[in-house]
Amino acid sequence: MSVHKEVKKVTTHQLQEMKRRGEKIAMLTAYDYTMAKIIDHAGIDVILVGDSASNVMAGHETTLPITLDQMIYHASSVIRAIDRALVVVDLPFGSYQGNSKEALTSAIKIMKESGAHAVKLEGGREIKDSIERILSAGIPVMGHLGLTPQSIYKFGTYTVRAKEEEEAQRLLADAKILEECGCFALVLEKIPAKLAAQVAKSISIPVIGIGAGGGVDGQVLVTHDMLGMTHEFSPRFLRRYLNLYESMTGAFEQYIKDVKSKDFPNENEQY
Numbered sequence: 001m002s003v004h005k006e007v008k009k010v011t012t013h014q015l016q017e018m019k020r021r022g023e024k025i026a027m028l029t030a031y032d033y034t035m036a037k038i039i040d041h042a043g044i045d046v047i048l049v050g051d052s053a054s055n056v057m058a059g060h061e062t063t064l065p066i067t068l069d070q071m072i073y074h075a076s077s078v079i080r081a082i083d084r085a086l087v088v089v090d091l092p093f094g095s096y097q098g099n100s101k102e103a104l105t106s107a108i109k110i111m112k113e114s115g116a117h118a119v120k121l122e123g124g125r126e127i128k129d130s131i132e133r134i135l136s137a138g139i140p141v142m143g144h145l146g147l148t149p150q151s152i153y154k155f156g157t158y159t160v161r162a163k164e165e166e167e168a169q170r171l172l173a174d175a176k177i178l179e180e181c182g183c184f185a186l187v188l189e190k191i192p193a194k195l196a197a198q199v200a201k202s203i204s205i206p207v208i209g210i211g212a213g214g215g216v217d218g219q220v221l222v223t224h225d226m227l228g229m230t231h232e233f234s235p236r237f238l239r240r241y242l243n244l245y246e247s248m249t250g251a252f253e254q255y256i257k258d259v260k261s262k263d264f265p266n267e268n269e270q271y
């Protein structure tokens with residue numbers, strides 16, 4: 001008899017059940033096979049192949065330059081590593097804002113070529129048609145409101161969003177629109193905790209926050225930030241679980257020293 005146990009994959013339906021039972025959802029970003037494998041084995045619920053790859057992987061200042069093909073490259077590397085997590089992929093800037101047909105074509109390309117399980121789009125009522133068209137093809141959609149980095153040049157800064165009543169009301173209404181459209185979950189980025197909790201209470205789909213406080217249904221962080229690999233980025237909401245920048249620098253320095261001093265390789269490290 002085989003002792004191999006099938007790993008139960010996380011589904012969009014399960015995330016909604018988790019919200020109903022009050023179990024928090026844990027989500028992290030990944031852009032490559034090795035990191036995704038570690039995160040998946042640790043038991044994460046959702047992996048986001050975020051367009052933050054544009055910053056973290058490629059060194060761009062914003063998320064705008066990353067292309068659809070580059071997102072597909074990252075997403076397919078992640079998918080090859082996964083046993084359990086639900087994998088959501090960002091539709092990059094310029095691949096869905098033009099019209100709903102273009103949005104559907106982009107979403108289908110991601111699903112077909114990467115094997116991802118769902119897509120994420122930034123925006124509310126202004127992209128409703130695109131979201132509905134993608135959903136009509138049977139592709140699950142995660143929404144994203146609050147700080148939407150693809151619109152950085154419209155807002156001019158990465159500061160907290162929806163602090164004023166008018167913007168808060170608009171965000172609440174947009175969250176309802178996304179729920180009614182059929183989005184399976186919603187990311188809220190960098191908004192007041194009180195507003196985020198109000199959104200999470202007023203809609204039935206899971207709300208996953210980043211810089212949105214603890215009153216939501218789950219949390220997401222950029223993995224390279226929470227591991228302390230990106231030491232120059234320190235927003236208040238970021239909890240660092242390691243200081244990998246420091247420990248990796250130490251390891252690299254030691255390696256350089258060992259090579260220069262001929263300590264590496266020693267007799268046991270050769271053939």
Ligand code: KIV
Binds near residue numbers: 029049050189210
């Ligand atoms: O691209 C990304 O990593 C994201 C998260 C910050 C939510 O959208």
